[in-house]
Amino acid sequence: xxxxxxxxxxxxxxxxxxxxxxxxxxxxxxxxxxxxxxxxxxxxxxxxxxxxxxxxxxxxxxxxxxxxxxxxxxxxxxxxxxxxxxxxxxxxxxxxxxxxxxxxxxxxxxxxxxxxxxxxxxxxxxxxxxxxxxxxxxxxxxxxxxxxxxxxxxxxxxxxxxxxxxxxxxxxxxxxxxxxxxxxxxxxxxxxxxxxxxxxxxxxxxxxxxxxxxxxxxxxxxxxxxxxxxxxxxxxxxxxxxxxxxxxxxxxxxxxxxxxxxxxxxxxxxxxxxxxxxxxxxxxxxxxxxxxxxx
Numbered sequence: 001x002x003x004x005x006x007x008x009x010x011x012x013x014x015x016x017x018x019x020x021x022x023x024x025x026x027x028x029x030x031x032x033x034x035x036x037x038x039x040x041x042x043x044x045x046x047x048x049x050x051x052x053x054x055x056x057x058x059x060x061x062x063x064x065x066x067x068x069x070x071x072x073x074x075x076x077x078x079x080x081x082x083x084x085x086x087x088x089x090x091x092x093x094x095x096x097x098x099x100x101x102x103x104x105x106x107x108x109x110x111x112x113x114x115x116x117x118x119x120x121x122x123x124x125x126x127x128x129x130x131x132x133x134x135x136x137x138x139x140x141x142x143x144x145x146x147x148x149x150x151x152x153x154x155x156x157x158x159x160x161x162x163x164x165x166x167x168x169x170x171x172x173x174x175x176x177x178x179x180x181x182x183x184x185x186x187x188x189x190x191x192x193x194x195x196x197x198x199x200x201x202x203x204x205x206x207x208x209x210x211x212x213x214x215x216x217x218x219x220x221x222x223x224x225x226x227x228x229x230x231x232x233x234x235x236x237x238x239x240x241x242x243x244x245x246x247x248x249x250x251x252x253x254x255x256x257x258x259x260x261x262x263x264x265x266x267x268x269x270x271x272x273x274x275x276x277x278x279x280x281x282x283x284x285x286x287x288x289x290x291x292x293x294x295x
Contacts, residue, residue, distance in 0.1 A: 016048045017289055018068045020082075024056025025074025027140070034264040035071040037271070041282035042069070047289070058085060066092040067292045069285060071264060074140055078261050079105040092295060094288040096238045096260045103236060104258040107138055108162060111257075117235060119228050120254045122165040122247075128155045134164040164256075169249030172215055174229045175262065175273040177241045177284045178291055183233055185226045186273035190215035211269065213276035217248075224253060232258065240288040243270055 019042065021035020022028050032053055042049040054060060054072070061082070068086065070093050076082055080102035086093045095101070104110050114121040128135070128149055135155055137145040148166070149155025155163070173189040192210040217225070229244050236258065243262035247254045262270045264281060271281045 014047050014286070014289055014293070015067065016050060016065075017042060018064050019049055019051050019071055020054055020061075020064065020068050020077070021051070021071040022053040022055065023072045023074060023077045025072075025077070025140070027074035028056075030263060030265060031071060031073040031077070033266075034073065034268070037264050037266055037281065038069055038071050038285050041280065042285050042289075044280075045282040045286050047286065061085060064091060066090075067289050068093040069289060070095050070261060073261060073263065075105070078259075079139065092292045094285075094292045095240050096236070096242070100236050100238055101260045104238070104242075104260045105139055107136060107257050113232065113235060114255050117228075117231050119232070120252050121256065122167050122254055124162045124164045126162060127157055128152055128163040130165065131155075132166045134166055135161055136164055137161055167247045167249050167251075167254050169247040169254070170215075172225070172246045172248060173211075173269040173273070174225060174244040174246065175241070175270040176229060176233050176238070176243070177270075177274070177279070177287065178239060179279070179284070179287050181291070183230060185229055186270070186279065187214035187276040188217065188222065188225055189213045189269055189273050189276075190217075191269070211272045213272055221248065221253070228253065228255065240291050241270065241284060 019035050019039045021031045023031055035051060035053065039049050039051040052064070068091055070077060070082060072078055072082060078101060080098035083093065083098035083101055087098055108124065111121045111124065132148055132150050133155070135147045135149050138160055171191040171193070173191055175186040177184055177186060190212040192212065232244060232255065233242060238260060241262065243259040245256045247256065262268065264270060274281055274284055
């Protein structure tokens, strides 16, 4: 892992990069951690970078010049609003475009894409009916607001939420990154959360989860998951990086949701998958910036 002399030479061709993080969503704390980790990784690669912990005021974004590495989680950074702002101003930025971000931010629309592609996804309803089930906000990430419900008593209907069929199985995380212009599936993670499922606490507490990379899968399972993930990545379409969450059960492989700007903290899934594949986060970040500059 780490930089090579070739990587150093490449980084010298990159103009100063603004790493944009923070924002105004409930996920701003995690976004700041992601941004700082990306910033440090770019610096290790010899890239001249500036960290901008944003307060959510779009007037501040007038200061941003190309290229910008977007490390925002939640709205307005992950739902396409910031991307649309940069597109109008001609600012080159990392990650998927505004339309794809808008789509993947909506968990139900994303599940409809899975169904269109013939990929299993847990059934969902607007009201809790069968228990246990998973209560999820339709929009947002980091598992904020996600709750397992065992009865109507602890799972009353809430606006903006849906109720997903509980699938008993092994939780997996599939990270994808564009390396040298090609979408690469990083080693698949198996996630063993300390809590009942992979909730916010399990994701971001140091001892919240055990991440096994590569996941102990059969060759057939690995082949199927990679094929399914690439189909989703191309269909949406996504670019530079993404993460897909899934479950392997006795009834097959289920996809749950897609993150167009996955967490990039020191505890996040994508850096863990990259490390297992002997790819540094810095290399992924540099490739994303170079990809943005080519667009």
